Amino acid sequence: MSGGIAKLLKEKDYFSAEDDLHRIKQVQEFLADRFVFENLDVLLKVEDSITPEFIEEKMLLKGRGGLCYELNALQHLLLKELGFNVYLTSATVAAETGWATDRTHVMNLFWKEGKLYLIDSGFGSNLPLQPVELDGPSVTSPAGSFRLRTSETEKGTIVLQTKINKGWNTRYAFFPEKAEWDDLDRIKKEIHTSSKSAFNRELLIARLLPKATLSVNEERLQIKRIEGEDQRILFSTDQEMLKNIKSNFNEPIYQAAVQYVQRKGFQNSK
Structure with missing residues (x-):
């Protein structure tokens, strides 16, 4: 662990917390604050393999963010170093028109006292900011309310759901199976090259703020606030x-x- 991360966790009283779930929550809050969701490497066609060395150089040394297979890989490395027996897994995202590309979302899972918890720091600005217990109570963050449920689908036996006006909406589904680091390269290749990928078409940067979500694409900046008016700024130029x-x-x-x-x-000038 870098000295900078250790210092920041110490400032959050991480090392004095006795409850594992609270400690993991602090790590998730730290990651959300420091590492944004962004697809610039996809657009710049950076094809390096996803390895611990690549993740540490890109994010810890260069200060970049990344997509789920990078953000949650960093989360995995940090939690493992802190002594948590987490493992990577992959899910299929539910899009408005059906299921997105198969098993291209990466998260971490954690067992504690016979209960399974989802730990996700890489789902855009839609972050629970704490472990979500399978078939347990819902949790709330500035991004909304989340719950994890057992549910038989063609893409998995567990679903993450977010609360909407009419009830609960499934965001992704997965089988609780371990994914290897090689699988992250498969996912990266899919995201970079597939015509179904939502991340190889235009820029997207998103972050979760203490009381809002913020996102930028090539058309606008958008801030959605928990309280107060939302803000939307349209761009007429790249500048x-x-x-x-x-x-x-x-x-x-x-x-x-x-x-x-x-x-x-x-x-475009060619």
């Missing part, structure tokens, strides 16, 4: 997009976005 990225995200994210805009401009 406006970059200006808003610079003001809402760290310098490494901004520089990667600049590279993407330059690459896109070069390709």
Whole structure:
């Protein structure tokens, strides 16, 4: 563990907490605060294998974020180093038109006293920010309410659901089976190359704030607040997009976005 992470966890009183679930919650809050959901490596066609060394260099040393197979891989490494017996697994996301690409969402699972918990730091800004117990109580974060339920589907026997006005909406389904690091490369390849992928078409950066969710794509910046009015800023140029990225995200994210805009401009000029 880097000295910076250890220092930040110490500031959160992580090492004085006795309950494992509370300690994991603190790790999830730390990850949400420091590492954003972003697909710039997909757009920049960075094809490096997903290994512990790659994750540590990209995120801990360079300060970048990533997609689920990177964010939850970092979560996995950190929790394992802290002594938690977590394991990676993969899920299929439920889209408006049906199931998305098969088993391309990565999360962590954790058993404690015979109960199974989902730990997810890589689902855009839709983060529970704490472990979610299978068939246990729902949990709430600035992104809304979440629950984990046993449910037979063609894509798995467990579903993560979020609360909507009319009830509960399934966000993804999975079988509680262990995924290996090699499987993360399969998922990365699918995300980079599949015509069904939602992440290889245009830029997306998202983060969870203490009282809101914030996201940027190539058309707009959007802030959805728990209290108060939502905010939406439309972009008429790439420079406006970059200006808003610079003001809402760290310098490494901004520089990667600049590279993407330059690459896109070069390709469009051919």
